[in-house]
Amino acid sequence: MKPGNEAELAELVAGAAGPLRIMGGGTRDVGRPVDGTALSTAGLTGATLYEPGALTLVVRAGTPLAEVETVLAGEGQRLAFEPMDHRALLGTTGAPTIGGAVAANVSGPRRVQAGACRDFLLGVRFVDGQGRVIKNGGRVMKNVTGYDVVKLMAGSWGTLGVLTELSFKVLAIPETEMTLVARGLSDADGVALLSTALGSPFDVTGAAHLGQGVVEGGARTQVRIEGLAASVAYRRDRLTALLPGVEAVEGADSAALWREVRDVDPFAGQPGSVWKVSVRPSDGPVLCARLGTLVTGAIYDWGGGLVWLRGPEAGDGGASRIRAEVATLGGHATLVRGPEALRRQVPVFPPETAGVATLTAGLQAKYDPRGVLNPGLMG
CATH class of the missing domain: 3.30.70.100 (Alpha-Beta Plaits)
Structure with missing residues (x-):
């Protein structure tokens, strides 16, 4: 089933007589397999509001990530959380969607500096397991009290509701990107180098180590810096002094190193x-x-x-x-x-403590009392 709008989706969920396998582009086949009728959000596409000056984007959940990134790039902006593309790792096809990225809280290497997907999510609309349309959050950052349903939906893997629309804070694409690379370090020495870089005042936006045998040429340790060209040059010099033996990689070559880590390509x-x-x-x-x-x-x-x-x-x-x-x-x-x-x-996700399991059961009873949304996917 592939509804073309939110009202159709709500009707399908309300009338479901059995389990539904919720999916976006079908590229993230993670979790315990769900035996149910496929319900795709891929028909819910397009941006409904984009205000570059306010760094705000509102987009329907089934919109392909590539389309979102193209729209943002046209204004010199991007999704700061650098979402992973699972297709090569999982051997899947199709087009990753923005709703799928939120449902899985997909957050790439820049999380270490900018934060996770959920940290840039301002608001959500979704259809719960009873077919009710629920809206939470808004289009600007603000402090709230009570349950933070917006962040709750990020990483819920479609088990609490089917996302239909999402509001994000976006950020500007930096002028320059550079990666400092060290080679041949042990895992312990590589992680120690990353800790030194992250503990410095030089605003590192990526810190990764690929162990021996993972990539050609031996182990590789890499640290990313981004920003205005003059600032990046200054930080390169300071970090090079702090991290002896590193070499600088710039531009497209630098970006390729981080796509490799982001997508776990090796x-x-x-x-x-x-x-x-x-x-x-x-x-x-x-x-x-x-x-x-x-x-x-x-x-x-x-x-x-x-x-x-x-x-x-x-x-x-x-x-x-x-x-x-x-x-x-x-x-x-x-x-x-x-x-x-x-x-x-085997359980795909980490076993929950008794307290967390009680909270989970309570949330599922509130949002999906019939148990029709991706039942069993998370354990």
């Missing part, structure tokens, strides 16, 4: 499960050392706070071992890529 087309792990930056190398040969590659983003791991595909995909080790470090792990049988076998 793991695309390679066998095995792919895990997204959140730990303290200094604990990432410790985790990988403990896991040993269970993992065959590690990409550290967000200064080391996000670790992409390539694990086995057989058995439980490394779930029991990875989650046990991550738990001792106070982190959590999500299975981003795995065959359908594996995603039915």
Whole structure:
């Protein structure tokens, strides 16, 4: 089913006699497979309001991300949260949508400086599991009390409501981009370099380390700076003094390095499960050392706070071992890529604590009491 407007979508949800598999462009096949009727938002497209001077964009949820980025680029602006394109990693086709990016709270390397997708979301419209149209938030930044439904919808994976319209704060595209690259560092030394860069006053907007064997030429550690040309040149000189052995990469070559990290390109087309792990930056190398040969590659983003791991595909995909080790470090792990049988076998998302599970159940009872929206996808 592919409704052409919000009213049609609400009618379809209200009349649903069984589970619905909510999707945008169908490019992010993450989570436990949902056995239900496909309901796509791809028919809800187009910007309804764009005010470049106010840094505000209102757009329908099914609008392709590429279209959104083209509109913004025409005014010298962009989505600051740098959303990942999952297609190569997951082997999917189609066009990623802006609603899908919000539903998954997709946030790329710039999150370490600018914030996550949810931090730029000003307002939402969505259809809940009873077919009711709900609006929350607005078109300008403001402080509110009570439940922040806007941020709640980011990362809910379509389990609380079907997004129909989204309001964003956008930012200007910087004049210059540059990446400082070091090669051949161990994971521990690479993350230490990232921590030094992020602890400096030089406004780093990306900090990543690709471990040994992940890319050609050995391990690569990279730090991004952006802004006015004179400012970038000044910060390049200061960071080069602070981080001995780095070399500068500019322009399109710099951007290509960050697309590779953003989209986890080195793991695309390679066998095995792919895990997204959140730990303290200094604990990432410790985790990988403990896991040993269970993992065959590690990409550290967000200064080391996000670790992409390539694990086995057989058995439980490394779930029991990875989650046990991550738990001792106070982190959590999500299975981003795995065959359908594996995603039915093991929990894809981190197990919830009793308190969080109670809150989740309460929210689902409020917004989807019939349990028709992506049931079971998150566990």
